[in-house]
Amino acid sequence: MMDNPKFKSALMGGGVFGAIAALPYVGMLNSVCCALYIGGGVLAVYFYLKEHVPLPKAPYADGAVVGVLTGVIGGVVTTFVGAIFMALGLVPFVSEAAEVLAQLEQAGVELPDFVRDIATGEGAGAVLLGVQLVMNVIMFEIFGTLGALVGVAIFHKKDANPG
Amino acid sequence: MAAIRAMGSHQHVTGESLQSPWAYGLLLACLAWMALVFAPALFASAGWPHADALRWLFHPVCHQIPGRSFHVLGEPLAACARCTGLYLGFTLGVAAWPRLPNLATRLAKRPRWILVFMVPLAVDVTFESAAVVRFATGLVAAFPCGLLPLLAIAELQATQTQTGGDPP
Numbered sequence: 001m002m003d004n005p006k007f008k009s010a011l012m013g014g015g016v017f018g019a020i021a022a023l024p025y026v027g028m029l030n031s032v033c034c035a036l037y038i039g040g041g042v043l044a045v046y047f048y049l050k051e052h053v054p055l056p057k058a059p060y061a062d063g064a065v066v067g068v069l070t071g072v073i074g075g076v077v078t079t080f081v082g083a084i085f086m087a088l089g090l091v092p093f094v095s096e097a098a099e100v101l102a103q104l105e106q107a108g109v110e111l112p113d114f115v116r117d118i119a120t121g122e123g124a125g126a127v128l129l130g131v132q133l134v135m136n137v138i139m140f141e142i143f144g145t146l147g148a149l150v151g152v153a154i155f156h157k158k159d160a161n162p163g
Numbered sequence: 164m165a166a167i168r169a170m171g172s173h174q175h176v177t178g179e180s181l182q183s184p185w186a187y188g189l190l191l192a193c194l195a196w197m198a199l200v201f202a203p204a205l206f207a208s209a210g211w212p213h214a215d216a217l218r219w220l221f222h223p224v225c226h227q228i229p230g231r232s233f234h235v236l237g238e239p240l241a242a243c244a245r246c247t248g249l250y251l252g253f254t255l256g257v258a259a260w261p262r263l264p265n266l267a268t269r270l271a272k273r274p275r276w277i278l279v280f281m282v283p284l285a286v287d288v289t290f291e292s293a294a295v296v297r298f299a300t301g302l303v304a305a306f307p308c309g310l311l312p313l314l315a316i317a318e319l320q321a322t323q324t325q326t327g328g329d330p331p
Contacts, residue, residue: 031226032288033249033301058274060315061322139223146253149311153274 005048006062010069013044014144018077021136024085027078034143037074041147042154044070049155058156060149067141067148074144075137083129185316186261193254200241200250208236217241233294244294245284248301255302256309267310277307 017040021027030036044066052059199217206214218241221227225246229239233247240247260267270276284304287296 028226030224033245033284034224037224057318058271058314059318060311061318064312064315064319135220135223143224146308146312149315150277150308153277153311156274 005051006066007069009044009048009066010073012047013040013042013066013148014070014073014075014140015077016040016043018074018140019081021074021078021140022081022085027082034139037071037140037143038147038150040070040074040140041067041144041149042151044144045148045151046155049152049157052157054157056158058152060152063148063152064145067145070148071141071144072137075133075140078136078140079129079133082132183316183320185320186257186313189312189316190254190257193250193257197250197254200247201235203241204235204238207238214238221246231294231297233298243297245287245297245301248298249305252302252305253309256306257313258309259306260310260313267313270307270310271314274311277311280304280307 017036021030021036021040027036045063048062048066049059199220203214203218206217218227221241225242227239227241228243231243231245232239233244234240242250281304284300287300
């Protein structure tokens with residue numbers, strides 16, 4: 001599998017941007033038009049097409065496959081790098097979540113009841129990690145695939161002499 | 164929705180396979196996504212207690228600041244004005260490109276032109292602009308991108324047909 005160029009490219013794009021998305025503060029760049037998830041797809045396709053010979057037509061289907069793979073890898077990397085940052089105390093851990101929620105509420109931010117229930121319940125860490133993993137994979141899938149398709153449109157080199 | 168065939172060095176798009184179930188599936192998914200953007204505002208205005216749970220779905224990909232979002236029935240949408248424009252533009256693109264085969268062919272031949280449509284959004288990001296402007300620039304940026312997944316689907320279908328397998 002490691003020799004598969006699609007998988008290798010997805011590993012680069014998903015790995016790099018997945019890790020960036022998990023960084024404290026830097027990860028908030030995703031709030032700007034999902035920039036990091038889309039960027040992961042674009043980077044993956046850049047690496048994929050770099051080693052490709054020019055083709056008469058843009059390989060959108062290959063790009064979509066690279067994007068889907070990037071989404072899976074990126075979502076997993078984001079979740080687990082995020083969990084490591086939590087364990088290192090660089091971002092608030094689940095046990096501190098109730099305190100953070102209280103501070104947010106004092107600041108006038110209205111939080112849904114279900115968030116408060118999850119964050120303060122037993123086994124909250126595992127539940128939150130699972131929910132986060134599913135959310136990250138789905139979102140990275142959608143926007144990573146779109147990014148990969150945009151990447152194909154941008155980086156595809158046309159074959160000047162087809163046939 | 165759109166079929167592609169290689170013609171020399173060009174990418175020619177026709178509307179001959181508009182009945183592709185996968186392309187319609189993509190359109191349905193886009194409409195469902197748009198419904199999710201509007202649903203929290205509608206549910207909240209109706210007094211449904213868990214409307215915020217739906218709004219929470221978008222928090223990884225949008226800042227959701229109420230002051231930068233459109234409001235429906237007094238409640239903010241689940242995505243900001245720019246993201247709403249992006250989502251709506253993409254949905255309109257998925258719906259419209261199969262009906263515009265000539266334009267689709269031109270864009271498929273020169274796909275880097277989609278970057279031109281993103282210039283207003285890139286400029287707008289650096290300014291403090293009105294919600295309508297943010298919405299409009301998002302709409303314009305995403306509309307041409309709606310063609311790209313249709314091209315991917317058509318290419319996958321063409322490959323499947325050539326290899327004699329079932330459609331994707």
